[in-house]
Amino acid sequence: MGLLVKLTNTTFIRNKGEFVYLYNQVNNNERYYEKESADFINTLSKIPRQVEGAINELMILYDVDRNILEQDYFEFVKDLEKDSFVVSGSTIEELNKKEPVFTYKSWNKVSVNKKEIVNTNENAESNETAISSIIIASNELYVENLYLEITRRCNEHCVHCYIPEEQRRSGAFMPLDDAKNYLDQAKELGVWQISITGGEPFLHPQISEILEYARKKDFIISILSNLSLLKPHHIPLLKKVIPSQIQVSLYSLNAEVHDSITGLVGSFDKTMAALNMCIENDIPVQVNCPIVKQNKNDFTQVLDWAKQYGIKANTDFYIMAQTDYSLKNLENTLPKKDVKKVYSTLLKNDKELRNGIHDSFTKNNNEPLNTEQHICGAGNNTLFISATGKVSPCATWQSFELGDLKHNSLSDIYYNNSAIKKLRNIKYKNYPEVVNSTYRSFIKVCPAHNANTHKGDYKKMPTDVFENAQLQYEASKEFLNIK
Numbered sequence: 288m289g290l291l292v293k294l295t296n297t298t299f300i301r302n303k304g305e306f307v308y309l310y311n312q313v314n315n316n317e318r319y320y321e322k323e324s325a326d327f328i329n330t331l332s333k334i335p336r337q338v339e340g341a342i343n344e345l346m347i348l349y350d351v352d353r354n355i356l357e358q359d360y361f362e363f364v365k366d367l368e369k370d371s372f373v374v375s376g377s378t379i380e381e382l383n384k385k386e387p388v389f390t391y392k393s394w395n396k397v398s399v400n401k402k403e404i405v406n407t408n409e410n411a412e413s414n415e416t417a418i419s420s421i422i423i424a425s426n427e428l429y430v431e432n433l434y435l436e437i438t439r440r441c442n443e444h445c446v447h448c449y450i451p452e453e454q455r456r457s458g459a460f461m462p463l464d465d466a467k468n469y470l471d472q473a474k475e476l477g478v479w480q481i482s483i484t485g486g487e488p489f490l491h492p493q494i495s496e497i498l499e500y501a502r503k504k505d506f507i508i509s510i511l512s513n514l515s516l517l518k519p520h521h522i523p524l525l526k527k528v529i530p531s532q533i534q535v536s537l538y539s540l541n542a543e544v545h546d547s548i549t550g551l552v553g554s555f556d557k558t559m560a561a562l563n564m565c566i567e568n569d570i571p572v573q574v575n576c577p578i579v580k581q582n583k584n585d586f587t588q589v590l591d592w593a594k595q596y597g598i599k600a601n602t603d604f605y606i607m608a609q610t611d612y613s614l615k616n617l618e619n620t621l622p623k624k625d626v627k628k629v630y631s632t633l634l635k636n637d638k639e640l641r642n643g644i645h646d647s648f649t650k651n652n653n654e655p656l657n658t659e660q661h662i663c664g665a666g667n668n669t670l671f672i673s674a675t676g677k678v679s680p681c682a683t684w685q686s687f688e689l690g691d692l693k694h695n696s697l698s699d700i701y702y703n704n705s706a707i708k709k710l711r712n713i714k715y716k717n718y719p720e721v722v723n724s725t726y727r728s729f730i731k732v733c734p735a736h737n738a739n740t741h742k743g744d745y746k747k748m749p750t751d752v753f754e755n756a757q758l759q760y761e762a763s764k765e766f767l768n769i770k
């Protein structure tokens with residue numbers, strides 16, 4: 288048998304504009320090629336094939352000596368193999384053995400055939416698709432992340448949740464055929480990543496089928512879950528669909544505190560057991576730990592716990608108002624008196640945040656703000672589909688309905704909807720009170736939060752955003768010793 292070659296299971300190819308992109312989710316390696324020189328790339332797929340067959344195909348396109356083409360193709364394969372985009376070998380077993388796999392023992396390294404490849408990509412730790420920055424910079428319309436809310440129903444009752452309790456109790460399940468149809472449409476649209484979310488996605492009776500279909504469609508898959516319903520039988524499924532990450536909500540290492548936020552006694556034990564099960568089985572998780580008044584003294588322990596496994600932990604006290612305009616969940620936000628202390632702790636723990644804030648006081652302080660900057664990617668590079676097929680710009684802005692997939696296609700909504708076009712034009716200049724504020728580096732402008740706070744008016748900023756920004760500004764000056 289001659290030499291076989293295949294794209295690795297964790298490599299994804301996307302076409303956009305003039306370019307063909309390759310991305311590997313295990314080590315965050317990326318490449319892009321101009322489309323006209325992508326003939327070699329087009330010979331590759333996740334199904335193993337004979338190198339000879341690929342060369343035969345190329346011989347039809349190129350009028351060159353076969354030996355030269357063979358040499359070029361072997362070099363091309365060797366070069367891609369170095370960064371784990373492809374594997375080559377004489378047998379399927381050899382290819383399988385060489386597949387890059389995520390492992391907690393070497394978060395920033397990938398074990399390939401017993402050889403450790405050190406990842407040099409700076410974005411590796413953040414586990415974000417580095418490629419998106421190139422796409423965003425190209426100014427092309429592109430959905431990087433499509434949130435598929437497969438159910439709004441949830442087994443927990445988190446005090447801060449943006450989904451109203453009533454909807455979490457009785458929310459519908461997205462029918463499997465609808466989910467498949469939306470994934471087909473997402474594929475046509477060229478969506479980069481699918482984020483399966485809820486409510487609690489593991490409540491959906493057909494989550495396995497939905498995940499398997501998303502894998503069949505070759506999406507990068509991310510899952511957002513409280514993981515309290517994860518059972519050992521889910522592990523083979525997760526191994527098969529290879530999510531790039533599961534974002535898990537963990538609020539404290541103290542069971543009582545965690546459970547007081549989720550409103551479900553025993554939820555901590557279940558989530559923690561599931562997290563350990565994922566770690567033992569090398570399934571990549573990321574922790575999300577919003578800070579509310581109940582866990583204001585506990586979140587650092589969550590960060591420390593995550594650090595020991597090299598797990599990324601996101602934490603923030605910015606809580607989005609509920610989608611029904613009731614403002615009920617905001618009763619649990621961090622009290623003003625604690626903002627400075629909590630923010631100083633975040634600065635101490637997060638080097639990236641600390642450096643960014645330091646730069647905003649020193650390097651960027653005198654630079655005028657680019658008021659033509661876009662506020663956020665909602666409706667631009669993110670979209671959300673609800674369990675009943677309603678499309679909105681993001682999960683927290685469900686009141687801003689862009690269309691219904693029962694009547695419109697995803698592509699029609701994305702390219703032609705007049706409201707989404709208007710949304711794409713929201714820039715900093717539409718928020719003069721932010722542009723003119725001394726604390727502007729600390730002000731998070733979120734049209735969805737604005738809208739949820741002010742009965743749909745996304746241009747109206749809540750006053751506490753400015754108050755919190757001032758407290759963060761003061762905490763930073765003290766922490767960084769800036770006069």
Ligand SMILES: C[S@@+](CC[C@H](N)C(=O)[O-])C[C@H]1O[C@@H](n2cnc3c(N)ncnc32)[C@H](O)[C@@H]1O
Pocket residue numbers: 441447448449450484485486487488511512513514534535536575576577605606607608609616
């Ligand atoms: C809506 S949940 C859906 C997935 C799953 N049920 C979970 O809790 O992970 C996704 C994430 O959003 C966070 N979240 C919920 N409501 C929020 C809010 N109002 N503001 C900020 N984050 C919120 C949750 O803590 C969770 O980490």
Ligand code: SF4
Pocket residue numbers: 441442443444445448449450455485486487513536549
């Ligand atoms: S945050 Fe997640 S787990 Fe908590 S109530 Fe909302 S959907 Fe459920």
